[in-house]
Structure formats: C-alpha cells, structure tokens
Amino acid sequence: MSRQQVDSRHRELGLSDEEAVGMYKMMRSARMFDERVLLLQRAGKINFHVSGIGQEAAQVAAAWALDRDEDYFLPYYRDYGFVLTVGMTLRELMLSVFAKAEDPTSGGRQMPGHFGHKKLRIVTGSSPVTTQVPHAVGIALAAKLKGRKLVSFVTFGEGSSNQGDFHEGCNFAGVHKLPVILMCENNQYAISVPVHKQLGGRVADRALGYGFEGLRVDGNDALAVYAAVKDARERALSGGGPTLIEAMMYRLSPHSTSDNDLAYRTKEEVEENRGRDGVAAFRRYLEEAGIWSAEQEDELAAAIRREMDEATRYADEAPFPTPESTLWHVYEGDAPQGGR
Numbered sequence: 001m002s003r004q005q006v007d008s009r010h011r012e013l014g015l016s017d018e019e020a021v022g023m024y025k026m027m028r029s030a031r032m033f034d035e036r037v038l039l040l041q042r043a044g045k046i047n048f049h050v051s052g053i054g055q056e057a058a059q060v061a062a063a064w065a066l067d068r069d070e071d072y073f074l075p076y077y078r079d080y081g082f083v084l085t086v087g088m089t090l091r092e093l094m095l096s097v098f099a100k101a102e103d104p105t106s107g108g109r110q111m112p113g114h115f116g117h118k119k120l121r122i123v124t125g126s127s128p129v130t131t132q133v134p135h136a137v138g139i140a141l142a143a144k145l146k147g148r149k150l151v152s153f154v155t156f157g158e159g160s161s162n163q164g165d166f167h168e169g170c171n172f173a174g175v176h177k178l179p180v181i182l183m184c185e186n187n188q189y190a191i192s193v194p195v196h197k198q199l200g201g202r203v204a205d206r207a208l209g210y211g212f213e214g215l216r217v218d219g220n221d222a223l224a225v226y227a228a229v230k231d232a233r234e235r236a237l238s239g240g241g242p243t244l245i246e247a248m249m250y251r252l253s254p255h256s257t258s259d260n261d262l263a264y265r266t267k268e269e270v271e272e273n274r275g276r277d278g279v280a281a282f283r284r285y286l287e288e289a290g291i292w293s294a295e296q297e298d299e300l301a302a303a304i305r306r307e308m309d310e311a312t313r314y315a316d317e318a319p320f321p322t323p324e325s326t327l328w329h330v331y332e333g334d335a336p337q338g339g340r
Contacts, residue, residue: 013230014230015223017289023061023085024283026064027056027057028300028301029090030059032304032308033084033090034052034253046098046112048111049112049256050077050111051253051255051256052079054187054251054274055078055079055187055219055249055251056081056278056279057219057278058219059079059155060082060084061222061226062183065226065229065233066151066229066233067150068086070148070149071150071151071233073120074122074152074154075122076129079155083117083120088120090308093311095315097112099320101322101325102318102319104119108320108321109326110124114126130163132154132156133170133182134172136152136154136169137152137169140178140236141172141176149237151181151233153229154183155184157185157186158188159190159193160190161184161206162199167206170210170212173212173241174241177240177242178242180236180242181229183245183247184203184246184247185219186203186247186248187250189255189264191255192263194265204245204246212243212244213232213235213240213241214243217248219248219278221281228245249278252270
C-alpha cells in the first residue's frame with residue numbers, strides 16, 4: 001500500500017487525523033487497564049477479572065461510529081475499550097473491579113465487566129450470556145414506536161450466538177425492521193471450546209434467515225469495523241432494519257483469571273495471533289500516515305499510567321458498600337438520595 005493510500009484511508013471514512021489518533025488512545029487505555037487489572041488479581045488485590053486483550057481495536061472503532069449522545073449500548077463482559085470510548089472512566093472501571101460502593105455499575109455488587117451506566121445509556125448486563133440481545137431489541141422497538149432517531153448496539157461472543165436469546169432477538173428485530181446493530185466479537189473460543197466445535201457455519205450468515213443484512217469483517221482492522229458500524233447505523237436510521245456484524249479477532253489472554261488457557265491451546269498459536277493484534281496494527285497505520293511517533297507513544301503510555309495509578313489508588317482506598325445497602329432498590333424510593 002502506498003503512502004498516499006495509507007494517508008487517505010481514515011479521511012475517506014470521514015475521520016480527521018485527531019479522531020484517528022483519539023481512537024488509538026482509547027485502545028491503549030483499554031489495553032493498559034486490562035494489563036493492570038490482571039496484575040492486581042495476581043497480587044491478590046482483587047478477586048476476578050475477565051480480559052479483553054486482543055479485542056480492543058474492534059470495540060473502540062465500533063463505539064466511535066455510534067452517536068455517543070443518543071444511542072443505547074449493551075456491551076458484553078470484555079468490552080473495556082467500548083465502554084471507555086462511550087464515556088466511562090478508568091476510575092469508574094477500577095471502582096467496579098475493587099467492588100466499591102461508588103461503582104456506577106452496581107455499587108460494588110456485580111461481577112467485574114458487567115457494565116452499567118445510566119447517564120451514558122449503558123444498559124446493565126448479567127452473567128447469563130446473550131440475554132442482552134433481546135434487551136437491545138426491546139430498546140430498538142421502543143425507539144421506533146417513539147420516533148426516536150437512535151440505534152441500540154449490542155455485542156456478544158460467537159459461542160453465545162448459539163443460544164435461544166440470540167435467535168429470538170434476531171427474529172423479532174427482523175420482523176419489525178428495528179434499528180438495532182448486533183456485533184459478534186468472534187474471538188475463536190467459547191471459554192475452552194474452539195470455534196470449529198461451536199459453529200457449523202458463519203455467524204454473519206444467520207442474518208439471512210431473519211431477513212436482514214449480515215456481514216463478516218476483520219476485527220483487527222479498526223477502520224473496517226468503523227466503516228461497517230457506520231453503514232449499519234445509517235441503514236437502521238433510514239428504516240432499513242437491523243445489521244449483524246461478525247468481527248473476526250482472537251482472544252490473546254485467558255478467558256478469565258480462573259482459566260488455564262494452555263490446557264486447550266498452545267503458546268505458538270497465541271504468539272502467531274499476537275502478530276495480528278489490532279492495537280499494534282493501528283499504531284503502525286498511524287505511524288505510516290505520519291500522524292504518530294515513538295515519542296508520542298511514550299508520552300501517551302506515561303499519561304495513561306499516571307491516570308491508572310490515581311484510579312487504582314482511589315478505588316483501593318474507597319469504602320465498600322454498607323451491609324444495610326443490600327436491602328435498597330427492592331421497592332421504589334427505598335434507597336437514600338444518591339444511593340446506587
């Protein structure tokens with residue numbers, strides 16, 4: 001690819017140089033957060049972590065293509081890059097993993113990665129996987145009935161796309177041509193089960209059976225994901241109905257901190273896929289475009305590290321939920337002002 005072709009690709013999609021760099025900064029923030037939390041768990045400071053290393057490029061690119069002031073978001077438990085891009089802070093994520101009372105997701109009562117943020121329209125998820133798909137479809141139905149110009153965006157893994165929640169949600173969305181975007185983050189493993197034992201075909205092709213658009217995209221190519229989600233949003237708002245996007249990627253980290261991934265895959269396989277890492281690929285793209293440098297990389301890493309240190313310290317020292325707060329939110333109005 002020539003220098004001129006590299007220079008123009010993000011601009012052809014309507015992204016300025018500053019926006020392209022902004023996307024990369026979010027990817028690096030998500031990656032460094034993930035790496036820090038893995039260390040905190042190993043050090044015994046927190047109990048559990050579900051990692052998203054290797055999936056950040058697609059997450060950030062998708063969020064960048066949405067309307068972060070109007071759309072509704074239903075992420076799944078690896079989407080740190082996504083939630084940071086739509087407005088969550090490193091401090092808020094740290095409060096969640098430390099299970100502290102100020103955690104905006106659940107007041108310290110939900111598992112890490114089960115995001116929720118009312119102000120940012122991030123709809124609370126739950127541990128049973130893919131239950132967020134029917135919820136996203138319901139939000140899209142409400143938007144259509146109210147004449148709201150917005151979309152709901154939901155993510156999930158390829159393994160959970162085999163469950164009934166996914167299929168029922170797709171069928172309803174297809175029948176009613178709802179403004180919902182479904183993005184499968186196909187990271188090749190449903191915990192320890194490889195994709196060839198999970199799927200008899202492609203996730204994207206399932207859209208055809210429900211009467212709407214389905215496509216597969218390289219999840220390690222941030223700009224390809226951005227273009228796919230941007231087109232899907234325009235289609236939804238023009239009355240064209242849902243879109244199913246299958247973003248192909250690879251989970252570089254274990255399924256969770258309770259998982260020994262080398263029991264079902266080899267170091268060689270992981271290292272081979274590390275060479276296709278979407279975050280590193282996007283950095284190379286920016287450098288080739290002449291809008292990023294090694295000096296800027298060092299400055300960014302230092303700035304994120306400072307913010308991470310402050311967020312970690314704050315969350316570590318913040319108070320846990322009080323015992324009596326377990327009884328809040330049973331009935332309307334039973335929690336004190338500001339109680340989560």
